[in-house]
Amino acid sequence: MKKKAVFCLLASLIAGLLFYYFREAPITFTGFKLEKLPRKFSESSYYKEYHLDNEFVIYVDFSKSARKRRLWVVDKGTVIATSYTSHGKKSAALIDVRTPRRFSNKIGSNQSSLGIFSIRILINKMSKNHTCSCLEYNKNGNCKHWRKSFILKGLIEGLNDNAQDRGILIHTAKYVSENTWAGNSEGCFVVSPEIFELLQSKLTNFRKKYYLVALN
Secondary structure (H helix, E strand, O other), X not given: OHHHHHHHHHHHHHHHHHHHHHOOOXXXXXXXXXXXXXXXXXXXXXXXXXXXXXXXXXXXXXXXXXXXXXXXXXXXXXXEEEEOOOOEOOOEOOOOOOOEOOEOOOOOOOOEOOEEXXXXXXXXXXXXXXXXOOHHHHHHOOOOOOOOEEEEEEOOOOOOOOHHHHOOEEEEOOOEOOOOEOOOEOOOEEEOHHHHHHHHHHOOOOOOOEEEEEEO
């Protein structure tokens, strides 16, 4: 009986921890812009091959300037947010740092990669290196964005399959907000805290498939 009681207690504790880590984060921001997804994405080979019309997908159009909203969050074919995102600092042209011109799959390139990625859930509590542009973080040094980042795994050999080894992530930083873009990353997809909070609320099931598609 004692062994059974201990087992039940451990099972309850594990269930409680899983609920805490995978719970849906509350969405407090409701002012997302909604713009139509460009046809280049729905007409791409990835769309049919991965059945993206029935998946949760982040689309990024690197043919656009970072000063424009070039990131779409789409849930089963419905656009639920459009926002800003960064690109790799060495992807930018010398004359115009706002628009990426070079892309790479090489480790240490500090360039963005193209293609389709799967988004992996990363449970990571706040660390000393956490930065965020939300008001709560700027005022108190902490915020509700309890996952630091999401891991990206490149699915196309030679094009983006080094993404995990390169440490390419989705995360927040002070230079991307819902109002503008103001800086480049080392190849990561930096998003606003509001978009990050939206992703936290949606990307909660480690068994489901979530994708990011980047085209130029």
